[in-house]
Amino acid sequence: xxxxxxxxxxxxxxxxxxxxxxxxxxxxxxxxxxxxxxxxxxxxxxxxxxxxxxxxxxxxxxxxxxxxxxxxxxxxxxxxxxxxxxxxxxxxxxxxxxxxxxxxxxxxxxxxxxxxxxxxxxxxxxxxxxxxxxxxxxxxxxxxxxxxxxxxxxxxxxxxxxxxxxxxxxxxxxxxxxxxxxxxxxxxxxxxxxxxxxxxxxxxxxxxxxxxxxxxxxxxxxxxxxxxxxxxxxxxxxxxxxxxxxxxxxxxxxxxxxxxxxxxxxxxxxxxxxxxxxxxxxxxxxxxxxxxxxxxxxxxxxxxxxxxxxxxxxxxxxxxxxxxxxxxxxxxxxxxxxxxxxx
DNA sequence: AAGATATTCAACCGCCGGGAC
DNA sequence: TGTCCCGGCGGTTGAATATCT
Numbered sequence: 001x002x003x004x005x006x007x008x009x010x011x012x013x014x015x016x017x018x019x020x021x022x023x024x025x026x027x028x029x030x031x032x033x034x035x036x037x038x039x040x041x042x043x044x045x046x047x048x049x050x051x052x053x054x055x056x057x058x059x060x061x062x063x064x065x066x067x068x069x070x071x072x073x074x075x076x077x078x079x080x081x082x083x084x085x086x087x088x089x090x091x092x093x094x095x096x097x098x099x100x101x102x103x104x105x106x107x108x109x110x111x112x113x114x115x116x117x118x119x120x121x122x123x124x125x126x127x128x129x130x131x132x133x134x135x136x137x138x139x140x141x142x143x144x145x146x147x148x149x150x151x152x153x154x155x156x157x158x159x160x161x162x163x164x165x166x167x168x169x170x171x172x173x174x175x176x177x178x179x180x181x182x183x184x185x186x187x188x189x190x191x192x193x194x195x196x197x198x199x200x201x202x203x204x205x206x207x208x209x210x211x212x213x214x215x216x217x218x219x220x221x222x223x224x225x226x227x228x229x230x231x232x233x234x235x236x237x238x239x240x241x242x243x244x245x246x247x248x249x250x251x252x253x254x255x256x257x258x259x260x261x262x263x264x265x266x267x268x269x270x271x272x273x274x275x276x277x278x279x280x281x282x283x284x285x286x287x288x289x290x291x292x293x294x295x296x297x298x299x300x301x302x303x304x305x306x307x308x309x310x311x312x313x314x315x316x317x318x319x320x321x322x323x324x325x326x327x328x329x330x331x332x333x334x335x336x337x338x339x340x341x342x343x
Numbered sequence: 344a345a346g347a348t349a350t351t352c353a354a355c356c357g358c359c360g361g362g363a364c
Numbered sequence: 365t366g367t368c369c370c371g372g373c374g375g376t377t378g379a380a381t382a383t384c385t
Contacts, residue, residue, distance in 0.1 A: 014354080014355075015353095015354075015355095016353075016354080051354095051355085051356090052354075052355080055353085055354065055355080056353090056354085059353075059354085060353075102352080102353075102354090103352090106352050106353085107352095109351095109352095110350065110351055110352075111351095191359075255348090273352085
């Protein structure tokens with residue numbers, strides 16, 4: 001039987017709206033309201049589908065809409081809400097005055113996703129990439145972990161190269177000297193020698209290669225000698241053996257290295273202007289992330305892995321109440337509806 | 344200057360839930 | 365109870381614009 005289309009496709013205009021059409025629609029709605037979208041184009045003298053009219057009105061013509069750039073606070077709100085509800089754009093938009101779901105969705109897809117990725121955070125799960133790899137590693141047998149390490153390095157390499165080439169880096173890997181099993185090998189390029197503290201400066205290809213080499217060495221060493229790494233991280237020991245755990249620890253250390261680049265004085269988002277971005281402080285303080293903000297170690301928290309996995313699969317696990325967020329960083333009033341578990 | 348490539352964002356599409364009958 | 369219709373949602377597309385080579 002099939003459903004009757006909302007309008008005759010042959011007789012409706014499509015594509016960009018003209019100012020005249022906008023005027024017709026706006027003036028009609030201001031007089032008659034938005035009760036029946038199917039009748040609105042007919043009555044307003046528009047050769048448009050009712051659905052198209054509704055979209056044009058809700059996404060563009062509505063007088064209460066805010067046009068223009070998203071503020072830093074709005075971006076933070078989007079990121080935090082996305083970490084809780086996932087791609088529920090209408091829910092997220094409802095918390096931002098004057099923004100539509102389409103606005104939020106577009107901004108997420110074009111800007112925020114890249115911004116998070118550039119910070120080493122998976123935009124889907126809101127966890128550090130290394131954190132995710134570490135989680136996977138704990139479930140794999142040793143031979144598979146080696147392959148995973150290779151694949152992970154391939155991904156991380158691109159991010160590291162981006163950071164190293166786009167930003168001035170004045171970062172010292174001081175913590176490495178204090179991590180047994182993570183000694184920096186003697187470098188052949190800048191900063192080489194016997195010192196474990198190495199300064200990286202933008203523009204040196206050798207340094208980039210050195211950094212990648214160090215990460216690679218650290219990871220492979222972690223896989224071969226898991227006991228050589230510190231045990232003060234809350235990694236969950238699994239029945240799959242110590243090698244996976246060692247790799248997980250190595251990923252943890254890797255996160256610390258990456259975080260050093262991201263959140264430091266010349267971190268991502270500052271563009272060298274010296275203005276402190278709130279992103280580094282509170283971007284990743286939601287329920288799913290322990291790697292950003294004040295805890296740069298990227299360690300797994302005490303939550304059960306099933307809980308984490310549930311969220312990674314679509315953000316369906318929502319804790320009731322404001323304890324989803326750190327108590328000192330709640331930026332909006334979440335309605336009960338929003339905080340209820342989403343089925 | 345011109346072509347190629349990347350980015351942005353308005354608009355469209357199909358699906359779904361809920362209300363009316 | 366089942367069907368129809370409407371409005372809303374999220375994913376995707378593609379034209380316009382910006383940036384790069």
